[in-house]
Amino acid sequence: MDNDTLTAGHNLTSLQTFLISERSKYPHATGRYTMVLSALSLAGKFIAARCRRARLEDVLGAMGSDNVQGEAQQKLDVIANEALIRSLGSRPGVAVVASEEDDNPIVLSNDTSGERPYVVLFDPLDGSSNLDVCGSVGTIFSILLHDRRAEHVEESALQPGLRQVGAGYVLYGPSTVLVLTAGTGVQMFVLDPTIGSFLLVDDDVRIPEAGKSYSMNTANLGSCPEGYQRYVEWANGSGYSMRYAGAMVADVHRILMKGGVFLYPPTASAPSGKLRLMYECNPMAMLMEQAGGKSYSGTQRTMEIQPDALHQRVPVVLGSPDEVDHVLRHISS
Ligand code: AHM
Ligand code: MG
Numbered sequence: 428m429d430n431d432t433l434t435a436g437h438n439l440t441s442l443q444t445f446l447i448s449e450r451s452k453y454p455h456a457t458g459r460y461t462m463v464l465s466a467l468s469l470a471g472k473f474i475a476a477r478c479r480r481a482r483l484e485d486v487l488g489a490m491g492s493d494n495v496q497g498e499a500q501q502k503l504d505v506i507a508n509e510a511l512i513r514s515l516g517s518r519p520g521v522a523v524v525a526s527e528e529d530d531n532p533i534v535l536s537n538d539t540s541g542e543r544p545y546v547v548l549f550d551p552l553d554g555s556s557n558l559d560v561c562g563s564v565g566t567i568f569s570i571l572l573h574d575r576r577a578e579h580v581e582e583s584a585l586q587p588g589l590r591q592v593g594a595g596y597v598l599y600g601p602s603t604v605l606v607l608t609a610g611t612g613v614q615m616f617v618l619d620p621t622i623g624s625f626l627l628v629d630d631d632v633r634i635p636e637a638g639k640s641y642s643m644n645t646a647n648l649g650s651c652p653e654g655y656q657r658y659v660e661w662a663n664g665s666g667y668s669m670r671y672a673g674a675m676v677a678d679v680h681r682i683l684m685k686g687g688v689f690l691y692p693p694t695a696s697a698p699s700g701k702l703r704l705m706y707e708c709n710p711m712a713m714l715m716e717q718a719g720g721k722s723y724s725g726t727q728r729t730m731e732i733q734p735d736a737l738h739q740r741v742p743v744v745l746g747s748p749d750e751v752d753h754v755l756r757h758i759s760s
Contacts, residue, residue, distance in 0.1 A: 442468050442605065442616050442625035449609070459520030460570075460593070463545050464607070466521070467568055468625055470514040471597035471605060474507045474551070474566060475618060478558060478599045487559050503558055504528055507551035507566065521545050522573050525584045525737055527553075527706040532581040532737065544573040545592075546583045550706040553596075554674025563600035565676025569710040570594065584737055588709030588730030595710065596676045604680065606632065608717040613683075634720040637749035638686020639667045642678040650695035654758030658690075661757060675702065679711050679745070683718060688746035688754055700724075700742035704734055708743045721751040726759050 440448075446461045481487050486502040508528045515521050516535055522544035525532035528551055536544065549568040557564050570593035574583040595607040603618035605625050613632040616625035641662050648656055663669075670687075672678050678689050691702050702708055704724075712722030712729035722729040722745035732741060744754045 440627040445627055462518040466514040466518045470511045473510045475599050475603040477506055501555040504552045504555050511549055511551050522580050532584045534581050546571040548705050553676050557674045563677035564674050566597040567710050585734045587733050588712055591713050594713040598676045598680050608714050613718040632718050634683050634718045634747055635686030637747050640687030642671050643690040647694040651692045655692045658754050658757035682746045686747045688750035690744050692742050699740040702743050704739045704741045708741055715745045720746055721748050
């Protein structure tokens, strides 16, 4: 699909139309996956509206409480978290939700006898402190199926990224953009706020093979393993640009569109990296791989990591395949 999608002569496809048409390809589908995505889209619209009015509604800044990781919660973190839980909570087929903001998964239904009960993990408002300066923020989500081998339903949240059946993010920037994969490529939708619909703008997003841009908080470089220092020195000497919004969704979206690599290595203050495997790295890894990119944690493929804790952090290197290879070459030499 080209840039003229919304002009005369092109079909207009909303997210709902897209989901209905995808579902029709699978005659035995129960429609529950569609319900999960529609809940995520509804929450995304709600959060977009609240972000847009945040200063006017006086919901910027910190709550005065910390989340499970000991980080100050922003008021909008809490609002976004509630929007997702309330929206997913009303859908049949969602057994468990797990949020970066909550200590433990929330079990919505212990009845896993029905068909395909889903487990949805999310970071409700990633990079939320960016809101104070009118910067972009995002919601990231990962969708798993209940693992029938798990003794307790909430244990299903701890599955490796390769078992994801869907993943995506909503970027709240100058436009609200929903990027989605269900394992058959990546689709991109943009919210038309005048009609309240996400409209399909690209039904096969592909990341450029290469792009001379890296995205990393280089203030931490001095305490990163030497391989990362060698990479940055190499990139700086090879005509690369550095771009860093400080909000993963915004940084990853730019790389998906234009090519390049996003890195969050181990640092002195975050020895395992800062970003969370289940809420941030796995869903972004699935999107990247589905779009033709790569994602690694050091030298291990992100989605092959066997998680041992819900809020586990891992280093991450993701983006264009050639650029990820350049980083891996430096950190493994
Ligand atoms: P959060 O989930 O608490 O918002 O933190 C995650 C954010 C990412 O969006 C971003 O890539 C990273 O933290 C930035 O961290 P730093 O300020 O250390 O560069
Ligand atoms: Mg986050």
